[in-house]
Amino acid sequence: MIRYRANGRSVTKAVAAVMVFGLVAAACGGNSGGGNSANGGSTVTTANEANLKPQYGGDATFALEADTTGGYCLSEAQLAIAGIQVARSLYDTLTVPTANGTYVPFLAQSVTPNATFTTWTINLRPGITFSDGTPLNAADVRDNLNNYRGQADPGDPKPLVTGELFPFVFASVTSVKATGPMTVTVTMSKPWAAFPASLYSYGRLGIMGEAQMHDPKKCYINLVGTGPFQFKGNWVPNSHMVVVKNPHYWRKDKDGNALPYLNQITFQTVLETSNLIGNLQSKTSDLADTDNDIAIPKFITAAKNGTMHLLESDTDTEIAYTLLNEKTEPFNHYSARAAFAYAVNREEYNKLRQGGLLKSASGPFAPGVIGNLPATGANGTNLPDYDVAKAKQYAAQYKQETGHTLTFQYGTTNDADSLTSALLIKSYLEAAGMKVSIRQTDQSQYINDAIQGTYQALAWRNHPGFDPDTQTIWWTCSAPAPNPQPAVFPVAKKCDNPVNFSGFNDAVINNDMAEARGTTDVAKRTQLYESVNKEFAKQLWELWGYYVLWTVPSQTNVHGINNLALPTATSVNAVGDKPFLGLASGIDPAPLWMSK
Amino acid sequence: MGLYILRRLGSLVVVVIIVTLFSFSLIKFIPGDPVINMVGYFDPKKIGALRHQLGYDRPFIVQYVDWLKGFLHGDFGQIFHGVSGGSPAYAQIKRALPVSLELMAFAMVLTLLFAIPLGVLSAYRNGTWLDKIFSTTAFGLIAIPDFVVGIILLDFVAVKHGWLPANYTYWGQNHLDHIKSLLLPAISLAIGQIAGYMRLLRSDMIQTLQEDYVAMARAKGMPDRRVLWLHALRPSSLTLFTVAGLNIGALIGGTVVVEVVFQIPGMGTELFSAITQRQYQEIQSFVAVIAIGYVLVNLFIDILYTFLDPRVRSARALA
């Protein structure tokens, strides 16, 4: 979903952090401290926890990079990772991803398709109650799904709280019925094999209680969920939000002991880099979710010294990239896109602006996602990489095609760090003969620009991994695509899907994404998503930059970070699959505990 | 006197109306759509409908009058949360204003705590090396911007050494942490002011010390310390407190950068983020509150002064 990292009312730095090509880094030419293994994945710098016995009690202070002042009316909320982290403490989703990338039922007991993947039956786990005491039943789930998709079957309650994005996600869903007290049947117009992934939607598709959905005006703050924690009204926007233990939480640890362990979590909004580092060093915060390139090297050092713990992961993460606008000059020209792609020295940029922490992306699929390919080699994407001569050549070609020099605006948010990053990009581009002006806007304007198409190139980030099927809404169009793709994208053929901000319309991507949606055959899907990946590299619709690195730094007395196994269909105890390793949707708050 | 206050209150109303009208029109000029910003709509029809529902498609002056009516009835407008959520801006102001006031008070206490003894001392030791060191230091301190002090303190004290927290803590969360979290921003605001007040007090005291009655007291054999603190400081402190009062008036909303640097959820930070998010009604009410605060503080000081210093009253009578 749109990764407005800093949602709403946030001040400079977090504003900055939004979707930035180079993220937010600042002056740190430091050595590459990234602890990731070569092929991506998770690195844990913590003591061996296997023998530790969890202790109950305690209040953890959890630093987040932004506050979601839009609130938690989940069906219409715009949640970035900070918001997802809070939502996961209050709500549960019907499905969850596992360590090996599959989706298993969570709040649901089973999620089963028919043979053609056009009808899905969701059976709910019995005996679960919302924080207001009402039991979870099929009608609740039906009403949730209807609010998410913005439609209801005749006779069912009309959705009152629908956002803009999920109706696109669930566009092919034609009917949601409560077919039994604990059974919901979802019917769709086209086969959708990866439907369970969208029931998770990066942790955003939490199931709300009826009381929350009934009052649109208060939906953002009257938070009723089934999650491990409950909201009691203690929320000061831009400062902190307190959630307290749900004494009746349904999940148990592997020995059958009640969860969660903590008494409460205080989510603390920490916008600025300095404050984040300071808070963890002064132990004001017990743990944090962060991808801050300036702070992470500090945490790596602290973790090596043993004064802090650090969990790192860039599996299934989102991509930092340059969002190009193909609906207008100059990036409707392949030559302009290629000139940009060849001009930027990603490796050097990474060293200068990101502390050498990030790995250059080979395509839109992060390591761990099917469809991920190596950058080079016979089966690589062979994405253009730094080559000034080629960049100049394409810039000259653009001039030949249009009669004028390749000139455009490069957009970035209006904080100083982003500006510095943008200046470096600009210098690469100008060295290759382009004329670039930097457009700095505040965050509101920035997002408006993308939505309305009033931009040429923007620093951006999106497309977290999980299942590539979830990217369908961002890239595919229903109007016919030009085939074959000419050197200049015919703007008249632009995408009819408004969520495809770039506006490209590509036959290969349309077909492959649609075809992959209809099958569970892993080999087939892999082949199709690899084909999408290669098509992006061929057409350069977007300029992939880096895989974002997410980390969870914590004090040494904080335990249980992302280590609780999932429940199974028959047991609410943590005896099932290992949890998902990626951090792009935060961590499971239920198993967190603090030693005294 | 009553008439005078009445007249001043009248001018207050005029000032507030002009200020809010002015800011209302300025805000409307800022590009960017509050509706799109709120909901991220892709559909122009939905945007239009919501804009209509919120009344943003009405003529400018109608919107202003509407806001003003609400404001006079204690309705400070709505803050929008996502598509359907809304909360009163009043609650936000009620939460942010005390934070700013407390920070200002904290800074003021720090300022006076240092400025008064230093100012008195350097006036008393006028011309000595001690005075020169104080004066020169003060002169230098004035030249350092408060946000620079803030940035350096934050980085050095909180981040590098972790001596003090880098994040704001509410009183209700933890009393000690709350005090600690205000210390650095208060120091940042105070440093320049200490220097300013010290210089002010010094030059004022030097004058006072030359007055006859002070010389008399000294001649009578009263100890210097007593003369200094009892006789000389009292008239000078009037000057000091007046300036301090005026400063408070203007500091409301003027501590933005320091608040932003330290992430203090006060008026400055809130106003800044309201502007960033185009929360028109919230910005508008914040501006009005700040303007009223400024004008009221000035009025209060003026009246106080009139009582304390009869010369002012007679000057007023003449005017």
Add this chain to the structure above:
Amino acid sequence: MQELSLSPEAGTAPVGGGADVAGAAVEPVVVEQAPSRKFGIGAWLASIWLVGLAIAALIVPFTSLTTNPKYPNLADVGPFKSGAHIFGVDAIGRDQLSLLLWGARSSLILGVGAIAIGMIVGGFLGLAAGYIGGRTDTLIAGVFNVLLAIPQLVLALALVTALSNDQPHISGTSVSFTPVSPARRLIVLIIALGIVSIPVLGRITRANALTWAQREFVLAARAQGAKSLSIMIREVLPNVLPAMFSIALLGVGVVIVAEGGLAVLGVGVHDPSVSWGVLIAGNRSAISTGYAYLLMEPVVFIFLTVLSLNYLGDVIRARFEFRDSAL
């Protein structure tokens, strides 16, 4: 934003009669003449620094010093690794000395420009208010009050975003992009900060004009039937100028600092311009990342400049013995 009016010294509202909100009428305090404020070595040093800076700022466009990160040389990033960069190189390979001098250019133009507006508009209004008095005085005092009561942040932010943004123009289905010119942003900033400085300079002028308006020679000129405007300009203005000038010097410093505050909020000067404020804002986390010099260098430049301006302002004040510390 640094409060433009509120250093107790620069902002003390001067004496006056009736309707002045802030300026209660009190006997002015005559500032003692500190011997150290003579045009001594300190004043010479301050002048040399300011003049040197001004010259550097003037000629920097004609030198080879550039703020482009054109050839980011990884080996040079870091403090003082290469003799070619005596102030070091910033995080993206820009020569710090060039940045500081180009920054001086923007910061000085901004400071002087904004205060010039304040001097001209505020000075004229203050002069008229102080000399003519009566209703004119009441009205102008009201204008000053309104200007002071508007939060400066709102004013500056709104003006900058409204008047100097590079908003693309949409006409039908086509979108055109015209980049904002940095000169335009600078002008808008000058206007915004100029407006803020109007009441400050206006009040000082008014207070001084008020005292001069009652002097014998002014009364004499009036008795001889000279026109008001001519008296104001010929008799009153020359006597008020030193006070205005002294406050203006302080004001230049305050404006330079205020731009720094705006830069922290993201609305300082626009690329490719740089200012000291932008450099400070851009290197906020420099201390914790071990590049403290990137932050400290512009801080020292601002410090020395403001210090010099304040010092010279003080010297002028001491020389002319006018009444400014009124409250």
